[in-house]
Amino acid sequence: MILGFFGSRTLSGKRVQEIIASEVEKHQPEYIVTSGGIDGVCKEVERYCKRNAVPIKLHYPNKEKYGRGMYDARSKVIINEADFVVLIHDGESPGTRHELELVKEYGKPFAYHLEASERELALEKVEL
Numbered sequence: 001m002i003l004g005f006f007g008s009r010t011l012s013g014k015r016v017q018e019i020i021a022s023e024v025e026k027h028q029p030e031y032i033v034t035s036g037g038i039d040g041v042c043k044e045v046e047r048y049c050k051r052n053a054v055p056i057k058l059h060y061p062n063k064e065k066y067g068r069g070m071y072d073a074r075s076k077v078i079i080n081e082a083d084f085v086v087l088i089h090d091g092e093s094p095g096t097r098h099e100l101e102l103v104k105e106y107g108k109p110f111a112y113h114l115e116a117s118e119r120e121l122a123l124e125k126v127e128l
Contacts, residue, residue, distance in 0.1 A: 003029035004082025006075070006099040007041020008090035011115055016044045016088060019113050023086045024054060031055035033081050035074060041088045057081075075099050076106075085110040 003023065007016070024032070032049055035042045036058030049056040059077055061070035075098070079085060085103045089096040091114050103110045 001027050001029045002081055002083045003027050003032050004078050004085040005032060005034040005041065005045045006085065006096055007088035008093035008096050009038060009040035010090045011040050011088055012044050015115060016041055017048060019088055020045055020048045023111060027084055031057055033057045033078050035078065036060045075102055079103055079106050079108055082108065088113045088115055090115060
């Protein structure tokens with residue numbers, strides 16, 4: 001089982017780590033595949049894998065080969081490689097929304113988590 005992760009750059013922290021841990025526990029992957037060099041969820045996946053000795057494969061955009069379509073091409077490679085895809089979305093990120101549509105289009109099984117960012121949660125506390 002190869003587990004793929006996508007997610008919003010605005011999301012990080014304890015809640016994201018809990019979702020990652022839960023999905024890894026559920027699926028017991030041989031390795032995890034995600035985007036390299038991106039803040040937010042993908043960086044949290046990298047941290048989780050390092051702390052827990054879970055093999056990870058990172059994909060980076062290839063501008064020379066794909067030009068402006070490099071991010072879309074990277075997402076498709078990850079989706080094709082994964083047996084199951086986890087998306088952790090802030091509800092606003094167009095990239096994660098697009099990846100959700102691609103996952104559906106490719107007919108891959110997936111889990112979708114809609115989460116508020118740490119910043120949004122902090123603002124809610126101030127407004128209360």
